[in-house]
Amino acid sequence: xxxxxxxxxxxxxxxxxxxxxxxxxxxxxxxxxxxxxxxxxxxxxxxxxxxxxxxxxxxxxxxxxxxxxxxxxxxxxxxxxxxxxxxxxxxxxxxxxxxxxxxxxxxxxxxxxxxxxxxxxxxxxxxxxxxxxxxxxxxxxxxxxxxxxxxxxxxxxxxxxxxxxxxxxxxxxxxxxxxxxxxxxxxxxxxxxxxxxxxxxxxxxxxxxxxxxxxxxxxxxxxxxxxxxxxxxxxxxxxxxxxxxxxxxxxxxxxxxxxxxxxxxxxxxxxxxxxxxxxxxxxxxxxxxxxxx
Amino acid sequence: xxxxxxxxxxxxxxxxxxxxxxxxxxxxxxxxxxxxxxxxxxxxxxxxxxxxxxxxxxxxxxxxxxxxxxxxxxxxxxxxxxxxxxxxxxxxxxxxxxxxxxxxxxxxxxxxxxxxxxxxxxxxxxxxxxxxxxxxxxxxxxxxxxxxxxxxxxxxxxxxxxxxxxxxxxxxxxxxxxxxxxxxxxxxxxxxxxxxxxxxxxxxxxxxxxxxxxxxxxxxxxxxxxxxxxxxxxxxxxxxxxxxxxxxxxxxxxxxxxxxxxxxxxxxxxxxxxxxxxxxxxxxxxxxxxxxxxxx
Numbered sequence: 001x002x003x004x005x006x007x008x009x010x011x012x013x014x015x016x017x018x019x020x021x022x023x024x025x026x027x028x029x030x031x032x033x034x035x036x037x038x039x040x041x042x043x044x045x046x047x048x049x050x051x052x053x054x055x056x057x058x059x060x061x062x063x064x065x066x067x068x069x070x071x072x073x074x075x076x077x078x079x080x081x082x083x084x085x086x087x088x089x090x091x092x093x094x095x096x097x098x099x100x101x102x103x104x105x106x107x108x109x110x111x112x113x114x115x116x117x118x119x120x121x122x123x124x125x126x127x128x129x130x131x132x133x134x135x136x137x138x139x140x141x142x143x144x145x146x147x148x149x150x151x152x153x154x155x156x157x158x159x160x161x162x163x164x165x166x167x168x169x170x171x172x173x174x175x176x177x178x179x180x181x182x183x184x185x186x187x188x189x190x191x192x193x194x195x196x197x198x199x200x201x202x203x204x205x206x207x208x209x210x211x212x213x214x215x216x217x218x219x220x221x222x223x224x225x226x227x228x229x230x231x232x233x234x235x236x237x238x239x240x241x242x243x244x245x246x247x248x249x250x251x252x253x254x255x256x257x258x259x260x261x262x263x264x265x266x267x268x269x270x271x272x273x274x275x276x277x278x279x280x281x282x283x284x285x286x287x288x289x290x291x292x293x
Numbered sequence: 294x295x296x297x298x299x300x301x302x303x304x305x306x307x308x309x310x311x312x313x314x315x316x317x318x319x320x321x322x323x324x325x326x327x328x329x330x331x332x333x334x335x336x337x338x339x340x341x342x343x344x345x346x347x348x349x350x351x352x353x354x355x356x357x358x359x360x361x362x363x364x365x366x367x368x369x370x371x372x373x374x375x376x377x378x379x380x381x382x383x384x385x386x387x388x389x390x391x392x393x394x395x396x397x398x399x400x401x402x403x404x405x406x407x408x409x410x411x412x413x414x415x416x417x418x419x420x421x422x423x424x425x426x427x428x429x430x431x432x433x434x435x436x437x438x439x440x441x442x443x444x445x446x447x448x449x450x451x452x453x454x455x456x457x458x459x460x461x462x463x464x465x466x467x468x469x470x471x472x473x474x475x476x477x478x479x480x481x482x483x484x485x486x487x488x489x490x491x492x493x494x495x496x497x498x499x500x501x502x503x504x505x506x507x508x509x510x511x512x513x514x515x516x517x518x519x520x521x522x523x524x525x526x527x528x529x530x531x532x533x534x535x536x537x538x539x540x541x542x543x544x545x546x547x548x549x550x551x552x553x554x555x556x557x558x559x560x561x562x563x564x565x566x567x568x569x570x571x572x573x574x575x576x577x578x579x580x581x582x583x584x585x586x587x588x589x
Contacts, residue, residue, distance in 0.1 A: 006411075009492050010407045013404060013492075013493075016403070017401060017404035017467070018404070020400065020459050024459070024460035025463075026429070029433060031441070035440075096322070102332070104575060107578075107579055108337065108340070111582075112340075113521035113539050115540075119546050123343065123553055123557070128355075129553060138359075170583070174583050229524065233546075250436075251432075251435065251527075255528065260440075267432065267434070271430055274430045275428065278428055
């Protein structure tokens with residue numbers, strides 16, 4: 001391709017993107033690390049406190065509650081979204097009428113703004129006028145009606161259900177396009193050998209899209225750690241911190257509690273958790289790849 | 294006669310076999326449709342329910358939460374539009390999202406061009422560095438972003454949103470554009486060089502037009518991301534006149550938490566353009582989002 005002759009022209013082309021990207025995406029991460037060693041309410045001068053913020057976090061029961069809730073989201077995503085999406089994709093991966101319609105409907109929630117989804121579901125979970133309790137009443141199951149978002153025992157699971165609902169479509173589409181790459185010849189050969197539908201799925205289809213499934217699991221995990229808008233709008237982390245996740249706790253501590261250093265320390269932990277999981281998952285992927293090769 | 298009879302006897306049995314096979318196939322098909330339909334209803338009904346109820350009076354909604362409105366109350370929409378300031382938020386979202394998209398795609402395309410079509414020292418490293426951005430969790434940058442914007446005096450301005458929107462969408466944009474531009478044959482630029490065209494002339498009049506299909510995808514994905522963005526807007530914007538739609542909507546719902554039908558009307562006003570846009574652009578949206586997702 002072109003030669004180094006135009007080096008300054010290359011620089012001219014790449015630098016605008018690089019500048020904005022560094023200043024507003026990469027550098028803030030490092031500033032977070034710096035702030036996390038400070039005690040500071042946003043106005044007074046910063047005071048260096050070493051690891052005090054991190055030590056305080058270790059003893060902060062609300063923080064650990066938020067980690068637990070993040071893990072509930074992770075579990076709901078992995079064990080809810082992935083199997084549902086996979087089953088639906090397997091069902092739709094054939095010539096049937098209306099396939100396009102189901103695909104369109106499936107992906108719809110993925111495109112809708114999380115704030116709109118949060119507000120809609122807040123009304124669905126509403127105690128008196130909500131869709132869910134009314135539906136239960138009509139089915140003669142009034143005993144099951146709950147104050148879904150107001151009861152600390154149920155709120156987190158109610159939210160996890162919405163998260164599953166919102167993103168099943170994404171994984172469904174990912175799996176569907178992966179399934180279309182599975183070579184037909186192998187499936188036909190298996191059929192000639194007398195393999196049942198289930199055996200074909202178990203021994204041919206699933207192994208050939210295994211890589212995509214693992215990628216989907218990684219996406220689920222990293223997406224779950226990013227959960228913020230949905231919970232912020234639906235419950236604000238309440239009742240009594242029952243739906244707090246790391247990001248909402250970081251927001252409340254920093255901008256409402258005015259503990260910038262402490263909030264930054266939580267930010268650092270969010271970053272560290274995310275990167276660790278992605279690196280681990282990548283290692284796992286590579287290991288699998290080597291095994292297969 | 295008897296010769297005729299011999300082949301006839303097995304025939305009915307075969308017919309029965311075929312029939313059971315057909316019945317089996319039919320049941321299977323029905324079952325598949327049943328499962329898919331249940332899924333479609335669960336997926337779409339909450340949204341339909343919300344839209345239908347946006348046309349009811351408060352009383353109608355309380356008494357009749359499922360059916361069609363007994364009377365179509367359009368005033369909910371008038372109320373939502375005016376008291377929720379939706380026109381202001383709408384304009385803000387379009388402006389901030391639009392400017393950010395244009396700049397992201399322009400800067401991104403330029404960078405992608407050099408990353409895809411040239412060979413220079415550190416090129417691979419630079420590409421990986423840009424793609425790394427897909428891993429940066431937005432919420433870990435909120436505190437420093439707030440302080441940064443405060444220090445450079447941009448807090449509570451439109452630019453405070455535009456800049457991070459560009460930064461956080463560059464990775465996916467560069468990823469999409471670079472891989473597409475790499476696929477062009479090497480000879481593309483040669484004749485242009487013979488004609489004495491400069492690097493930037495080639496970018497503008499050859500590469501960019503050829504990239505059009507993926508540019509469209511990148512623009513759509515960028516716009517959807519910006520249109521739905523909430524966290525930065527929450528932290529960086531305080532002035533009600535500068536709020537974007539998601540932020541304004543959340544705020545409106547907080548203030549009118551018991552006026553459900555007006556809330557639903559406001560949600561519908563925001564939702565319907567998104568759905569229409571999605572239906573028109575479905576293929577590009579789905580492809581772009583899944584590609585972005587798989588990489589992120």
